Amino acid sequence: MDSSDQADRISNLPDVLLVLIVSCLSFKECVQTCALSKRIHEQTFEISISYPKTYLDVIESLIAFAVHKRVKNLVHDFSNPAWRTFHDVNLDELVVEIPQSVYDLATLESLKVGACKKFDPAKLSNLGKLKTVSFGWMELKNPELFLKTSRVEKYERIINCVFLLNCIFNLPRVDILKYSGDLFRFEFDNMNIIISEVEFDFRVLDNNNDESKDSNTAEGGMLCHLLNNLLDDGGRSATTLTVCPFLLKMIPKSEHPHFLGSMETKHLVLKTELHPR
Structure with missing residues (x-):
């Protein structure tokens, strides 16, 4: 056996054993194990803390550690599980x-x-x-430059972000696009002709107390525009299109629901929450 293999036996273990061992270690021991194993530190490093304000020094050290180990998959998630929409977020809580x-x-x-x-x-x-990005629970002030120049293939999730400007998605390589949160005016330009997965989840708006006719008409019109623009009035297709009840409820209330163009998809999925009576 090569001497380098003997020095790093951790990396030769199968994934199932590696996960089992690391899950039983203390945080300090996990860090030490990552330092020893080349295989671990080349993969994923995740920092998820719901109340980060009191741990800023630790978080700074952890981020520096992840950068030093040159990880491939990085997670920095400081969202609170109690948040339901971006309106629940106090910007003073965003401290990292x-x-x-x-x-x-x-x-x-x-x-x-x-x-x-x-x-x-x-x-x-x-x-x-x-290749894969996920943004959530923060303001995205200037996403257009990134969207126009990136080679990202998967937007796994954009969750309850606030876009301070109308956003134009220029994503010629993206094969998966998923968004959940508030309704903004999005424009889609230079996308794939066939997109594998598209998901729009506006269920947070079901709790909106503004049930006025004008509000419903405006939201329905924005949703029609969203789908027409994404699918380029029939010029693009989504292999799997996942929608929410809010979208289906509001489109018929738009001023011109018949303006919703035809769209081609193999799998139409309704994402909902069923509660027992």
């Missing part, structure tokens, strides 16, 4: 700021960022390797 070292991390292939302060996706420099 992503350092420049993360934006410059050349090994990143997957990035999930949630509830971070002043996050700017346009500063990400490794757009050649980055």
